[in-house]
Amino acid sequence: MWSARLWRYLQCSMKVTSERYCTSSARYPGMKRGNFSKVTEDDIKAFESLIPSRVVTDPQEIAPHNVDWLKMVRGSSQVLLKPKTTKEVSDILTYCNSRRLAVVPQGGNTGLVGGSVPVFDEIIVSTSLMNQVLSFDDVSGILICQAGCILEHLDNMMEDRGFIIPLDLGAKGSCHIGGNIATNAGGLRLLRYGSLHGSVLGLEVVLSDGTILDCLSSLQKNNTGYDVKQLFIGSEGTLGIITAASILVPSRPKAVNVAFLGCESFSDVLKTYQLARSMLGEILSAFEFLDDFSMNLVEMQLGLHNPISKQPFYVLLETSGSNSTHDEQKLDVFLEKVMAQNTAQDGTLATDLSKIRAVWDLRERIAEALMCCGAVYKYDLSLPLPKMYELVRHMREKLGDKVTNVVGYGHLGDGNLHLNFTTNHYSDEVLNLIEPCVYEWTANHRGSISAEHGLGLKKANYIHLSQSSSSVSLMKGIKQLLDPKGILNPYKVLPH
Numbered sequence: 001m002w003s004a005r006l007w008r009y010l011q012c013s014m015k016v017t018s019e020r021y022c023t024s025s026a027r028y029p030g031m032k033r034g035n036f037s038k039v040t041e042d043d044i045k046a047f048e049s050l051i052p053s054r055v056v057t058d059p060q061e062i063a064p065h066n067v068d069w070l071k072m073v074r075g076s077s078q079v080l081l082k083p084k085t086t087k088e089v090s091d092i093l094t095y096c097n098s099r100r101l102a103v104v105p106q107g108g109n110t111g112l113v114g115g116s117v118p119v120f121d122e123i124i125v126s127t128s129l130m131n132q133v134l135s136f137d138d139v140s141g142i143l144i145c146q147a148g149c150i151l152e153h154l155d156n157m158m159e160d161r162g163f164i165i166p167l168d169l170g171a172k173g174s175c176h177i178g179g180n181i182a183t184n185a186g187g188l189r190l191l192r193y194g195s196l197h198g199s200v201l202g203l204e205v206v207l208s209d210g211t212i213l214d215c216l217s218s219l220q221k222n223n224t225g226y227d228v229k230q231l232f233i234g235s236e237g238t239l240g241i242i243t244a245a246s247i248l249v250p251s252r253p254k255a256v257n258v259a260f261l262g263c264e265s266f267s268d269v270l271k272t273y274q275l276a277r278s279m280l281g282e283i284l285s286a287f288e289f290l291d292d293f294s295m296n297l298v299e300m301q302l303g304l305h306n307p308i309s310k311q312p313f314y315v316l317l318e319t320s321g322s323n324s325t326h327d328e329q330k331l332d333v334f335l336e337k338v339m340a341q342n343t344a345q346d347g348t349l350a351t352d353l354s355k356i357r358a359v360w361d362l363r364e365r366i367a368e369a370l371m372c373c374g375a376v377y378k379y380d381l382s383l384p385l386p387k388m389y390e391l392v393r394h395m396r397e398k399l400g401d402k403v404t405n406v407v408g409y410g411h412l413g414d415g416n417l418h419l420n421f422t423t424n425h426y427s428d429e430v431l432n433l434i435e436p437c438v439y440e441w442t443a444n445h446r447g448s449i450s451a452e453h454g455l456g457l458k459k460a461n462y463i464h465l466s467q468s469s470s471s472v473s474l475m476k477g478i479k480q481l482l483d484p485k486g487i488l489n490p491y492k493v494l495p496h
């Protein structure tokens with residue numbers, strides 16, 4: 001049996017060189033395999049009887065499910081299960097719980113905190129075949145679907161009916177709605193549509209002992225006791241497997257415009273944001289920023305084109321509304337003002353689809369460009385806006401030429417900074433210079449060490465920096481209550 005290994009590869013879209021990153025015992029000293037059973041031949045037979053022909057034991061087929069998107073963590077699971085129905089998920093968990101077999105739920109495997117892959121030999125339960133839309137009501141805009149539906153497929157289907165999924169992110173082509181809900185993903189339009197805690201009306205969840213928890217309500221108002229489904233939104237597969245969701249889907253905006261602006265300083269970015277909120281109000285649907293270091297990356301690594309003159313900071317601002325003339329007028333007045341006030345030095349407006357897509361690519365594809373640079377050290381933080389870029393500068397100064405890139409970008413309108421570092425090869429020395437410094441700096445400025453990606457394996461031991469000890473104790477109690485044997489996604493979220 002393998003021990004868990006954490007790996008990092010030098011990866012580029014053209015070449016992937018497999019360089020061993022480091023073992024779990026080196027990266028997470030003291031982390032030991034839990035007291036779980038090991039999978040036997042009898043277990044495989046039992047799974048075969050529960051989901052015939054959907055029990056994968058071929059190492060080659062399992063391999064991509066053992067490694068995360070960042071190529072940062074690698075598990076050594078030997079079994080991948082592909083249920084199609086809630087009953088099958090229930091049968092699987094009933095069996096695993098009785099045998100004390102650990103399980104990792106997996107959606108599209110695009111998570112960025114090492115939560116979606118096994119640490120040791122946990123059984124992988126994939127939602128990839130749970131991809132049925134169960135119902136959609138055009139009047140109420142309520143969609144009910146299985147957890148394995150791919151976000152982009154759902155959005156395409158909604159577009160045909162004049163609706164929009166209230167969540168959008170760069171991984172939309174692969175991530176599953178169940179994975180999105182399990183991570184409480186934020187994404188590019190949280191500013192407009194709010195978090196999944198508001199858009200998800202109901203969930204169906206299978207608990208660790210196989211119990212099917214039916215909270216699949218389609219009501220917008222339901223004040224009958226505790227709102228139990230909320231517990232599972234953002235629980236990262238540690239409390240239950242989400243099998244279906246009911247989502248409130250808004251009408252698709254008829255008019256969408258994107259402005260891309262260049263600013264001389266971060267304080268000008270903030271002034272632009274303030275102005276955008278007051279002048280664009282209800283039509284503002286996204287306010288993202290990137291620094292010039294991020295722009296250099298997407299230009300150099302992906303060959304993307306910066307449509308405006310070079311500036312230290314860039315803002316991507318989107319408006320979505322129902323009346324294009326009205327929206328364009330508002331946007332014109334706003335753009336005149338930011339230019340007149342010199343808060344933006346240059347800018348361009350995108351109104352046709354291909355130009356809108358090209359501008360969005362500059363922002364959405366930074367994560368992809370980073371993967372071409374060797375080893376990536378990724379941080380996803382909530383910070384008070386005036387402090388947001390101070391941290392980037394502080395770390396750039398601290399790390400000097402020990403790193404090849406320090407880039408700051410993110411969902412400024414949500415107070416969410418994405419801070420990334422790269423080196424040609426993974427370095428423990430660099431990691432130790434970054435962590436816990438970044439987390440402590442964030443906590444000292446009353447931020448959160450995870451704005452939207454979750455804690456997973458990577459940040460579980462730092463939870464105390466963003467949650468009080470009483471909250472962490474309560475979380476442990478909830479985990480104990482719902483999963484007394486601890487079989488669901490062990491080593492994740494709560495301190496190892």
Ligand code: FAD
Nearest residue numbers: 107108109110111115170176178179182185186187237242
């Ligand atoms: P996975 O990666 O498979 O799983 C994520 C976690 O959820 C794991 O802990 C897993 O065990 C658990 N899980 C998965 N499915 C279930 C289920 N059915 N029931 C219970 N637990 C489950 N995140 C953002 O918030 N905003 C962004 O803008 C954003 N952009 C991204 C861009 C890129 C290019 C990439 C690669 C990732 C991005 N992410 C972003 C991170 C990631 O959280 C999201 O991609 C997504 O929410 C993960 O969904 P998934 O189906 O891939 O889940």
Ligand code: 2HG
Nearest residue numbers: 170364367378379418420
């Ligand atoms: C994004 O907003 C994603 O692009 C990824 O959340 C962030 O790569 C990152 O750090």
Ligand code: ZN
Nearest residue numbers: 187411418452
């Ligand atoms: Zn993000």
